[in-house]
Amino acid sequence: MAHFHIQNLTFSYPNAQHRTLDGVDLTVEKGEYVVLCGKSGSGKTTLLRHLKSVLTPYGSRSGAVLLDGQPLEQVSQHDQARRIGFVMQSPEDQIVTDKVWHELAFGLESLGEDPKAMRLRVAEMACYFGIQDWFHRDVETLSGGQKQLLNLASIMAMHPEVLILDEPTSQLDPIAASDFLNTVRKINLELGTTVILTEHRLEDIFPYADRVVMLEDGRVTANGSPRQVAQLLWRQESQLFAALPTPARVFYGAGGEGTCPMTVREGRGWLTGALENRPITVNEPESAPTLPETGDPALCLRQVWFRYEKDSPDVLRGVELTVPRGCIFAIVGGNGAGKTTTLKAACGICKPYRGQVEIFGKPLKRYRPGELYRGCAAMLPQDPKSLFVGKTLREDLEEMCRDSEQIQTVAQTCAVAGLLDSHPYDLSGGEQQRAALAKVLLTQPRLLFLDEPTKGMDCFFKGKFAKILQTLKSRGMTLVLVSHDVEFCAEYADLVSMFFDGQIVTTDTPRRFFGQNSFYTTAANRMSRCVFRNAVTADEVTALYRKNRGDGQ
């Protein structure tokens, strides 16, 4: 018997014109790993929330949801709490209590478990998830990844049969995200827990999912194995195709034959096989035009040293950085290495105790208070929510500037002109990021800092965001961004710097930078390095493949 059976589910929010879910029919078998994907606003979250009564939104609804053949409304709240685990997006807000051990026990306490049984369950979970080391800590001291793992563990402590995860990794950096997804996969494999997941980082989960369900405007448009869905997306020329793993994208883009590769390993196998016995005539992408030399740099850091407290270790240990004018400059590196601190030091929030920061050739200290942030430099913070103060986006933008014409122009540039009258919190993650960018742009900066701009964005939004950045660059703005997103940097940055151990280790063009690296590089490069040199994006690999096969000429 199916674990979940959704029958012809239709739902619309009160006062909404259109249906958020429109006749959804879906079965999920016991122990299956199902990935639900679709663009933001396609109804993924609404659908997931229908799988647990307490979270079901208000609105008009028809159709039925059956759990083990029993209508969900007839399953008691107590049973639902125990049997259906639900992990949400925000690692921070889901946590209720102040101690890790207490959070682990929260669900069990609510279910009225016997304290002795609870002790064992909590111990078990702490071991399974590797939480022993931070069992006694305050939740406030945990990293985002640890927080989300704690949320997962505290739900698993109730021994649910189904685990529902609503974009659980959207607020995490890629390393924490893939750790988290591996844990989910381990739960699915080792405990047989049914997993239903929405995710925009398909690269990590596509190869492992049993089934992929595609939602578009509240309808199921595809439902099948990852390979079938990938093929369908290619044939429909869907915008979601961009979210597929790189090997699959290269395969379809190059018109490959045979089974579609999903992982880097399979991709390598396919590429070497397809180019076997053919002379490799072109093995390197055409070199990109070099940046024109432009006077003095936009930003220059010389021997910058910084630590947060007198006795704490140095975070920046002699940072040397020169950013030429009019380029997109990316700083990549591990978690907690000090990338964000570098940005803060560059824009004057952190005052280095040694070394000098120059913006447009003028030392930071010589800027009068307030002068720096008017028409010179500005920063887009990691969390766009920290910039919103108004009831509508328009109010927020008017805080910066009274000129409605200018607001219109900037809103158009950032593609938020249609959203001006909505509350900033009602926007999706990607829209919020663009709205925050619009607000920052109203200070008319010549040098813009961006802290993890692509965090929580799906591929479709990322492309849109990158276009905005390129427009800004073409107008002569200098953009410095700090990111974990290797693929994004490879595709759109002009220069990439590696940050490690409080210093900039190396700076180069993305092609040379990622081409030299063998671990810290893009999937496209890892897949193609056995055949081509310095190809770092899917498009480059596709182009090289086509050239060598002699097609498309």
Add this chain to the structure above:
Amino acid sequence: MQRDAFSQCHPLTNFLYFLGVIGFSVVIQHPAYLSAGAVGAAVYSLLLYGRPGWGRILGLVPLFVVLSGLNPLFNHYGQGVLFTVFGKPYTWEALAYGMTIAGMFVVMLLWFGCYSRVLTSDKFICLFGRLIPALSLLLVMILRLIPSLTRKARQIAGARMCIGKGVAEGASWKEKISAGMHVLSALTDWALEGSIVTADSMRARGYGGIRRTSFQIYRLTGRDIGLIAWMAVLAAGVIGAGGTGAAFTPVLRIDRPTWGLAAYCLFLLIPPAMQLKEAVQWRISISRI
């Protein structure tokens, strides 16, 4: 923080100890008991805080001096007149009383300093959570919320600074208040948004169903029961032996200390004694290796 043997005991043991020492230091005004209490509290503060503990203790000395000197200005009873202030006698009985009250205050501050280190919020909740489950959960949630909100507020202020909306140096108070209001309004929006998620997360984990139980990581062991019994015996000794009376004005009359004082000292010394015992044991076991 220094490692402390007594802090590892069950919260109930910790709580009863502090109930005892703070209670006695409030009730007993006898100078010998008070001095013993002061020494005990100072020793334990040093054990808990280490080097910065000296700063805490020395910082209380001026407070003690000021408070002691203040009482005779308002209380003119007593026979031994030292001098007159504004035509009113400044008696040494009143000064002695002032010193007692000031001493009591200072000792209490020291004890509460220790209390906050030993009886952390989770221990407090472990003790009283069962009595008032809803309230204790509320307390836990507030403890969770405060650091999270301060962090967010700092984040908002930083973000606003980078778009030229921060408080510049030398801004007028009007600008400062307006900037503060903006941060507060942004923080409220953010917190409300977050609280919806928290509420969902609580209901999704069965909150509000049947009566909650509470999970404890502390266990009452035999050692705790032994300690509690020992504390009870000593407390009974202090109360039973008497000799704790002291009156200052109009006539100074202080009881002769009895063996109750010894019991009181033993009571005070429980945490340092445990620490010492642990240190000695380690020394011995290391020397055997």
